[in-house]
Amino acid sequence: MKKVRSLIITGFGINCEEEMASAYQLAGADAEIHHLNDIFGGRINIQDYFILNFPGGFAFGDDLGSGKVLSNKMKFKKMSNGNSFFAEIRKFLRDGKFILGICNGFQFLVKMGLLPNISGKWQQEVTLTRNDSGKFEDRWIHCKVNSQNRTPFLDGIDVLPLPVRHGEGKFIVKNEKIKNEILKKKLNCLSYCDAKGNIVAEYPLNPNGAELNCAGLTDKTGQIFGLMPHPEAFLSLYNHPDWARLKRVFPQISEKGAGLKIFNNIVEHIMRNN
Amino acid sequence: MRNQIQLLLKNEIKDVLGEKVQQDAADFFQIDTGKVKTSKIYNVLFDLSQPELERFANLGLKDEMIHHVYINELFHDPFFQTFLLVAKLPGVTDDEGISAQKTLNDILELQLDVKTQHIYSNDLFLFEKALSHKNLQTLAENLLGNKLIHHFEFGEFTGIIDYLPEVKISSKEMVSFIDLNVSDKELLELSKRMLLSLNLEEMKAIQSYFLRSDVIQKRHKMELPTKPTDCELEVLAQTWSEHCKHKEFAATIHYEDRETGETETINSLFQTYIRKSTEIIKKRLEKAGNDWLLKIFSDNAGVVKIDDNSVFVWKVETHNSPSAIDPYGGAITGILGNNRDPLGTGIGGGKLLFNTDVLCFAPPNFKKKLLPGQLHPRRIFNGVRHGIEDGGNKSGIPTVNGSIIFDERYSGKPLVYCGTGGVMPIQFNGKNSWEKKIENGNLIVMAGGRVGKDGIHGATFSSAEIDEHSPQSAVQIGSPITQKLLADFLQEAAEKGLIKCSTDNGAGGLSSSIGELAEISGGAIVHLEKVPLKYPHLKPWEIFVSESQERMTLVVKKANLIALQKLAKRREVEISSIGEFTDNGFLDVQFAGKRCAYLDMEFLHDGVPKKIMKAVWEKPQFKEPSFSKKLDYNEILFKLMGSLNICSRESVIRQYDHEVKGKTIIKPLMGEKAKTPQDAAVMRINFQNYIGIAISNGICPKFGDLDPYQMSAGAFDEAIRQIIAVGGKLPDPNSNRFWSVNDNFCVPDSAYDPVSNPDGKLKLAKLVQMNQALFDMATFFNIPMTSGKDSMKNDFKAGNVKISVPPTILYSMTAKIDDVRRTITSDFKAANDLIYQIGKTYDELGASEFYNLFGELGANVPKVRKENAKVIYQKMMLANEQNLIESCHDISDGGMAVAVCESAIGTNFGVELELSELQNLSLNAILFSESHSRFIVSIDQKNKKIFEQIFADDCTLIGKINSSKNLQIHFQKKKVIDMEMRELEQVWSNGLS
8 A cells, every 4th residue: 555644733732743743754654744723624634644643732831721722622613614523533433543642632532532432422531630749740751551452553562661741641530430441441551660561650650640550541442542651752762861871781772762663553554454 | 791610629639739839838938728729710701691601611611520610609618718819910911811712712613802801810729727818918929929910819718709800091092202302311310201221321312313404304204293202212212222232242341450450442342252253263164165154143043054954043042130020920931032033033933942041049948038029039940940841841842951050149130041942944945044135015014922011111110000900011921822823833934935034022022123124124114003902002102112922023025915814814823914114214103194203224223322331350369268187078078969059950850841852862861760960962953864963051150259251261161061071073164063152141230330339340340351251262162152142230129238140151052963873971881881080170179069068269260271171172072983982971060079979870880989090189179179171981991991092191090880889989098988879869869859
């Protein structure tokens, strides 16, 4: 097949669109960055793409709570053709396509009700809110992949070091029932852990006090994947805070960053299946 | 009709903010608040039906996982005995209110006006304890708000909040005329009354301009009387302000050096030292066939060439006075304002790559009684830090580099240096991106935020004009989201070739931006009624000089206006065509057809009389202290590591996003535990290759007390050596690798006055010497200034007390890195690696952190020996080319002992040093002297021979990395330091908490 087309949404304070596009380019996809208003205005049709991406940033400055104003826009505002964007997204998913949301993008996905969507009614069931530390923090953490979650994004990954950079990443679930469903269906695909992969709740290994130590989530199809840490900020070995020592200790270490694997995975998955 | 919506956290949700308020109230003010409950109130002035209101509240505002929502009734529970409301004063930026308006339109599919404020947000705090009026006022003014921007209500909660910060102005949009044919005394009074800040000579220059017959004749034709308008005087005052015209750096200075007996007349510090050094370097570069120095001292920022595809644009500014009165607002407007400098350079629309912020504060544990209007240093620190966090993080610009310096003399005015670098393609649509070209007939387009009374006459706004509905104008809060949209739009417009060029609207507003651009074409005509306002009834002159933030002025070809307007609409950025550029030599400002100003451009820009100042240098006398032989070096090192100027900045650094964009290669903290402090930041510029930029800063005001020349030279050297430390290569006229400096002077008032500033001549002499050092260092190393800034009045006055900053110079430096993969970090890499000191230590403990521990200043200032430094740096480059250096850390505050500790911190290694090789010096000097141009380097043992061949006498083997987890230092067969690294790491990590 031709190259996989990946659409990266920007505008309104989203600010990680370029590194996200680079991630897909490095993974061999065709990455295009488009302003959300160009989708609403009908210049861009999301159905022309295989992957829809919501990058990190500070949409509307996190006013009214992170991701809130932009998710309201995506969920409720009508596009120029009279359809709702949300309806377009549902059609996109029915076609078996993929959605990735990182950090602020993950916040949009949960606030729109796209994740985890246990009820199937596209209603908000979890939230991401102010860190227990009360602070925005930029630090590298580790996440453990839930081997029983089947999303193609995480194929072949076990423990992943990545930076988190957020003030509102604390995962809270609406009630015990939903929490149990998340666990039962193995939707909590990424958990904060120590360097060896032991899942822990201790700060700062769990940087925000997230319930279930949850760093990332999928829906039950595995088509929608959202996470707080930034894989697009670890495309190169030289993004890692300890790269200089790692090169000394492992002279043959790859110059590729571990975060790139997520993008390679999904692009390869789509290539294989289309 | 007003509707009120309140959002309250559910009981089972941790109220993180409330807990922090409770903790801070106890820690900082010893106030026991009991449990604190926080909530948000939105006052909605749009006319909405009940179902609309409910839909908006429940879908638009509430996060149903965590909130309860109350509509037109407020949560009221007798458990909470007192309350505090923090609302904004009229006219203060309320982004949350604006965002709520936008979401209201989206959810209800309405087309309400969201450009002016109709939803006002405020914060309500409920306290369990019955707090006294005094305690509530303390919390209001010193913890949760600032009376310059907030309205407070507090006491026992009745469940009703009525306050609305609507702006209402009753004045008319009129122009008044001012009689200048008055006595000198009256001229000065006029300057004072109108807050023009012009001196008598300047007022007289203006007076005689309006008496010129050619001027009278021209004005007559324009139907203007001979008397100037209020707008004209305001424009002249703004254009001639110290901020814009740098009158002291342009002054003629009679300099007398009583140490040597020589006298000299310096015709402008800027021309003589700063500009001249760069011109000399430029000539050398041109001679060698180099073409990377593209733009110096013009436009908003300097420009250098990275390679054939891209240019680097960068600027460092200060925002000291605003940060002194409103630390958060001052810092955030400083960052955002400085971002607009590289953004508005040349055509504009560059991509911003990084921020760098250097801060000078008084110690956070400051104990002296505060003067009226003086904020506590801890509060300034927290507020400024928060402003930098929001300014950078919310704009998606990584804050990659910085420095914090503590000295009690910054308790009146903190120094807040904000720097930003950006990258532009070398051309946009076939036009050189860094050039500004404007022709007669090009349109003036204002883009971004709207205009209010913000920043008009700064903090001196007359109290007589203020009532409860007057917009506050003294301080401003930046809106990163407004600016982010503007920046994205500008980049897109530049790429599409829709703008000819652009500039920032910062200090001086439209008056400044249009006034400066009009110099290129030779004139401009402006229609102020076309400028969109935040609220009605601003006077024309107010519209013209307002400093409302997040605005740019764009220059647009008439043929492109429609396309630009369409793009702006799609990007939700407001733009307005407000006039056009001309070539008739006049700045012509009108409001609805009525002329408000008609000024000769030549007089406007060159008419300001030159200042004449006097500087006298007398060498101060200092003495070295004496010490007993029996010092406990374990204790000294422990104290040094925990001292304010040395300890870890991690708590600050972690709150800045320093890696958004994914291009930060050397971050502020690196190594196995990501704790080891680094010397310079390194960024790559794209994902296609490994070309990068190193960013450093040199600043050491403490040495200025002993010797201002050596202080300035030392700061310059520090900036260079940090770049060498990470693997940079020295400037070389034969290579096309750019280096660039921004010089940034922040000094106390240096204009002599027998009463108010009796030591002004000495202060000015220090400034002269700082400039001389700049010239000597720049020309010696071939590092050009590409831009700079001076801030001349860093004094805080209350009654008879004056707190002046020590003369401070910051050199912010950048250099191209050929391959970021070959840069070097400061953390030790492996056990058994050898540790060397590179460069020589001298008995130079003057103003050291070591002396500071004992309250001593000393006399022996560290001197820069630039010829030696260059040799050392060249050897470092040679060693790097052969990949010999495993870690490198520059030696500065605290000397060699501290540098070694810092390289070991955050690793799992210990260190053993044997210092007897350095025995011609005292142990104090060996360990703690802060001599310049030195490094701590570690290498793999196998490279010992070749390494020592390169460095010869310039390196001293001082020890070895081991796996012991201890630091042991031996000197003359004695163990002088024996400590666990863990304890050093701990005290270093907790120094700011």
